[in-house]
Amino acid sequence: TQLLEQSPQFLSIQEGENLTVYCNSSSVFSSLQWYRQEPGEGPVLLVTVVTGGEVKKLKRLTFQFGDARKDSSLHITAAQPGDTGLYLCAGGGNSGGYQKVTFGTGTKLQVIP
Amino acid sequence: DAGVTQSPTHLIKTRGQHVTLRCSPISGHKSVSWYQQVLGQGPQFIFQYYEKEERGRGNFPDRFSARQFPNYSSELNVNALLLGDSALYLCASSSLRTGGFGYTFGSGTRLTVV
Numbered sequence: 001t002q003l004l005e006q007s008p009q010f011l012s013i014q015e016g017e018n019l020t021v022y023c024n025s026s027s028v029f030s031s032l033q034w035y036r037q038e039p040g041e042g043p044v045l046l047v048t049v050v051t052g053g054e055v056k057k058l059k060r061l062t063f064q065f066g067d068a069r070k071d072s073s074l075h076i077t078a079a080q081p082g083d084t085g086l087y088l089c090a091g092g093g094n095s096g097g098y099q100k101v102t103f104g105t106g107t108k109l110q111v112i113p
Numbered sequence: 114d115a116g117v118t119q120s121p122t123h124l125i126k127t128r129g130q131h132v133t134l135r136c137s138p139i140s141g142h143k144s145v146s147w148y149q150q151v152l153g154q155g156p157q158f159i160f161q162y163y164e165k166e167e168r169g170r171g172n173f174p175d176r177f178s179a180r181q182f183p184n185y186s187s188e189l190n191v192n193a194l195l196l197g198d199s200a201l202y203l204c205a206s207s208s209l210r211t212g213g214f215g216y217t218f219g220s221g222t223r224l225t226v227v
Contacts, residue, residue, distance in 0.1 A: 004155075035218075042117075042203050042218030043156070088155050100169060101146070101216065103155035 003027070004091055004104035012110040013079055021074045021107045023089035031092035032065050032072045033101070036085045043088055079111045115140070117206050117219035125225045126194050134189040134222045138206030144168075145187040146216065147179055148203040156203055162187055191224075199226045 004025045013019055023032070031050045035043035047056050049065035049072065056063045060083075062075040072089055089104040118137045126132050138145050144163045148156035161169035162181035181187045185206075191198055201223050205216035 006155075033216075040220070040223075042205075042220050043216075044218070045216065086153070090155075100158075100161075102158070103148070106153065106155045108153060 004089055004102055006087075006089060006104040006107045008107060009105065010108050010110075012112065015080055015111055015113050016078050019076050019079060019109070021076075021087055021089075021109075023072045023074075023104050025070050025091060027091065027093075028069050029091035029093050029102075030069070032069070033090045033092065034063055034072070034074055035088040035090060037088060038085045043086075048092075076109075079109075081111045081113050084109055084111050117204055117217050119202075119204050119219035119222050121222060122220065123223045123225075125227060128194055128196060128226055130194050131190065131192050132194060132224060134191075134202050134204075134224070135186065136189070136204030136206075136219060137186045138204075139208075139217055142206035142208045142217075143185055144207045145181055145185065146205045146207075147187070147189045148205065149173070150201045150203055150221070152201075159189070194226045196226050199224060 004023055007022045031048055033048045034046045036046055037043040047058055047063045049056055049063055052067045052069045054065045060077045064073050076083055087107045091102045093100050117139055120135045146161040147159040149159055150156040158171035159173050160179045165181045176192045179189045201221040203221045204219045207216050
């Protein structure tokens with residue numbers, strides 16, 4: 001069974017601070033996705049990384065895929081209240097030739113104005 | 114284009130009852146996956162369907178079943194409901210058999226079992 005552990009589980013910070021969320025596994029994934037989910041809604045895809053060591057930036061968000069494709073990080077610069085939500089990493093892989101996506105345990109972020 | 118649509122949005126059922134949840138994927142998407150999400154946790158994989166056939170099953174009891182129709186919409190059925198089945202049930206569609214580019218999720222069905 002592939003498991004993805006996220007840390008921290010909860011994070012409450014002041015507006016303007018920086019933060020990093022980690023996603024770790026003992027398994028290798030062919031791709032790694034990050035989602036943000038707001039209460040009462042489904043997760044919304046932020047980014048997909050597929051190459052070990054890959055770094056992608058989305059405005060104030062920086063995503064990195066580990067060299068061994070077992071871990072990833074999400075760094076937010078100058079957090080804003082609109083960044084509040086549940087952040088989920090998800091590892092993608094093939095199972096019998098079909099898509100298999102495993103979600104992490106989640107990081108709940110609260111940005112206080 | 115319409116996104117992934119799920120119905121109903123909210124549902125309250127009694128223990129022992131049966132429930133059917135529905136999902137319409139994005140037009141052109143042939144793969145539909147179902148997830149169960151308990152409050153504050155990550156979604157847990159239940160089923161994946163591609164081209165109307167089951168392609169993956171998570172660690173859920175046989176009380177959970179699903180099917181995909183010729184128009185690629187899907188139903189998730191849960192029999193003999195337990196209190197522990199209370200959760201947000203998410204449907205996700207993707208265009209690629211092997212994915213790797215992420216899902217598009219619906220807003221989910223909030224099921225409460227009392």
